[in-house]
Amino acid sequence: MNIGILTGGGDCPGLNAVIRAVVRKSILFYNSKVVGILEGWRGLLEEGLTEELDLEKISGILHKGGTILKTSRTNPYKIPDGEKRILENKRKKGLDALVAVGGEDTLGVAAKLSQAGVKIVGVPKTIDNDLDMTDYTFGFDTAVNIAMEAIDRVHTTAESHNRVMVVEVMGRHTGWIAIEAGIAGGADIILIPEKPVNLDKICENLRKRHERGRDFSVVVVAEGAKIALDEKKREKETFIIQDECKDAFGHVRLGGIGKLLAEEIEKRTGFETRFVILGYVQRGGSPTAFDRLLGTRFGIAAADLVHQGNFGKMVSLQGNKIVPVDLTEAVAGTKYVGEELYSIAEVFSA
Ligand code: F6P
DSSP: OEEEEEEOSSOOTTHHHHHHHHHHIIIIIHOOEEEEESTTTHHHHSTTOEEEOOTTTTTTOTTOOSOTTOOOOOOGGGSTTHHHHHHHHHHHTTOOEEEEEESHHHHHHHHHHHHTTOOEEEEEBOTTOOBTTOSOOBTHHHHHHHHHHHHHHHHHHHHHHTOEEEEEEOOTTOOHHHHHHHHHTTOSEEEOTTSOEEHHHHHHHHHHHHHTTOOOEEEEEETTOOEESSTTSSSOSSOOEEEEEEOTTSOEEEOOHHHHHHHHHHHHHOOOEEEEEOGGGGTSSOOOHHHHHHHHHHHHHHHHHHHHTOOSEEEEEETTEEEEEEHHHHTTSBOOOOHHHHHHHHHTOO
16 A cells, blocks of 8 residues: 655644654554645645655654644645545555544544545644544644743742742643643643633732742743723734734734733733743743653554555544544534633632
């Protein structure tokens, strides 16, 4: 069998673990050939963006961040004849089946191609952990650990200077990184998109904490959090965005709420406040053991599904089991932070 594999969307620690597992299982156990499709869906829209992946090519990549296949946010459905070109190139390359490794956008394309008859299996990837029907995506654990370490470091400088420190983390429209890294890092306030709050309430909590004798605080805010600056409004009308440009999947670039929040906190409370935006640091570098293992388990399961002929599926983690779920259903929803985790964060807030 000839299998094409691609990685799409934002890069993410653990991608190379998936590639390595798919290639090794397919070659050594199924006698198949694996072709790497470069730069996400772009690699199937344009000719010449593929390379055969032999055992040599995937050797020594497990611990490396990023993706040896490179990635892009190319959306074939925004390109004239995009689907047709993908189908044609897939045929020309002699690919019997595809493994698509990505988040909601990449797997959304995979689901559409699956409905168009392509034999495809999806592997859920994102540091945001916002994909439905899987308990975890690989990459998330690494991002949480990086953010937690940053919060630890910010803690000591906040304490030394009697400052409020605001730490902005990624996560797009969900607060998974913020809530898990915030709880693990002992943040005093955690702000997530799922729970819009009024700025007055945040300042009141900080004042109360400082009246109790604490003279520093750490606030963790998700990039997609909405905060009401005006008392009468429950939340700010729009997200804080870096620019108006949208990517091929219609996403604006979030980021900057940390700065705004720090300025407003200082203005309203008089507490000296600084901010730090963690940004792409959360996505780069070596994956944690958890993500290497999860990526490997997902890759092996994807190779098995392909060779069993079980297409139109996404591999997922349910409890501690790897389970195939329907790809179209999986990309239909977003997984948000639930009450249980949020109520834990509340016990420790300011
Ligand atoms: O989806 C992963 C993510 O890192 C988000 O947390 C963030 O909002 C977005 O990607 C950034 O996208 P880009 O790499 O296109 O700037």
